[in-house]
Amino acid sequence: MSFKRTSIALAFTFLTPFAMAEVATGQYALVAKHSNLALDVTGASSADGADVIQWDYRGARNQHFKVDKLGNGYYTIHAVHSGKSLDVWEFSTEAGGDIRQWSATGNYNQQWKISESGDGFYTVVSRHSGLALDVWGWNKAAGADVRQWPLTGGDNQQWYFRPVSTDGGTVQPPKLPNRGSNCKSTGSQSVSETIRVNGGVYDGKCKTFNPTSALGDGSQNESQKPVFRLENGATLKNVIIGNNGADGIHVYNGATVENVRWTNVGEDALTVKSSGGKVVLRNIEAYDGSDKFLQANAASTIQVSACTVDSMGKFIRQNGGTKFPVSITVDNCSIANMKEGIFRTDSSASTARITNSTLDNAGSICIGKWKSCTSANISGQ
Structure with a gap:
């Protein structure tokens, strides 16, 4: 028996399963x-x-x-x-x-x-x-x-x-659930000094981490300090960052951020500070940012999935005037109330793609000189 192989590279589509004990007719x-x-x-x-x-x-x-x-x-x-x-x-x-x-x-x-x-x-x-x-x-x-x-x-x-529909027509993928964090606060902890995680896993066990004025006031002041500094592929999970977001999370040489909620972002929720490694964010949510949700200050690969982000200036911004390459993929997100838009760069070497997401009053998807900036299966805008 001979078998044929077919390989056609196209963008993936994501659907979310319903839990059924038995498949019905x-x-x-x-x-x-x-x-x-x-x-x-x-x-x-x-x-x-x-x-x-x-x-x-x-x-x-x-x-x-x-x-x-x-x-x-x-x-x-x-x-x-x-x-x-x-x-x-x-x-x-x-x-x-x-x-x-x-x-x-x-x-x-x-x-x-x-x-x-x-x-x-x-x-x-x-x-x-x-x-x-x-x-x-x-x-x-x-x-x-x-x-x-x-x-x-x-x-x-x-x-x-x-x-799926039985009316004989073409249907689009349904609105996807399971976006954002499922953390409910298990208590609180004041943070007066940046928590540094160098490799390994930091599990916050869904506590609320409240930065004090020693880190900043959650404004647009660029001199604020981060609540967490993640280095060398560290993983941060199960964390709620409280009402004073200070300067959020800084990443050096790659990190994974999972099941994290920013209650009030302030300046930026996360900043990529150095090249190297991959930055992965999944099941995260963030609210009320004066400027960006995420900023890339160095060449990086950034993957965001299953997110809810509301009320920011921009979703992701490459540092203004820089030309290094950034590769961004976003999937299964709900993004609302961006003052300017989703992706912004001044670099013709950078790429961005958003798929299977819901946008509401989110502005332009692509702003700037992208090498490639595309979208697929977008609803709501």
Whole structure:
């Protein structure tokens, strides 16, 4: 048996799973956990034998599947655009056997066991072969082939079933939940001297850290000190920064910031102070900044996801007049009430992209001389 490989690099799309104990009969988009790309009949073909791949979710009918419960622990899965069944090609029992669409026959190679695997995800296993629906080679690219493989529990074999419209029209990805921090304050701590984290993990256990006047007053004064200084890949998590944000967080040589809330940013929430390493922010939220949410003062790679940011001058700003390269990606964020916009730079070497996000009164997405500044799946503006 010969297998074809397809590799088409496009932007990923993110959907959020619903937690369901059992998949009910209905129409769904099936999205791979490892890539956030949707199961797709290639080229929207209606032909028997058309290949099944993963692709950016665009709400097309060849990405919607009617899932019918057979009542014996198994399901049939039919592409909405063609009415044809998800089928193990040529009754293969081999690991790596291809998955295609074919006219419904009721045979076991068109019947699937759908089992919960945790966190709202499911595995899909062929009744015919006992092998799982699998994105071949853990490929994250749009166009990657979908085949069958022994069940490993890997993220490329875990799917979530996102209910979609049944009216025959194209639907856009729904508004995404799970943005921002889930911390509820467990107590408070005054901070009169910057907390320095050099490598390793600092877990604030959802305490509220209240900077004193020794660090600053939360104004636009550039001489304020940070509440936290993160160095050499340090991780800061489960923290609430109180009403006087001082100068927020400074990062040297990369860091991860996770489940953090800035109650009142003041000047800047986070500043990248040196090049080296990657700066990753996820499940964060910030409010009431006089200037920027995030400032890049050095060449850097910045990734922001699952964020809520409201009432700032700008979302991310590269230091004015600088020409070094900054690479920024933002995904699954809610950004509102920016006085000026989302991304700003004076550098023609820098790139920015925002995807799967909701913007409300957020100004221009791209301001300045970007080498590349793009967006996809933006709602609300």
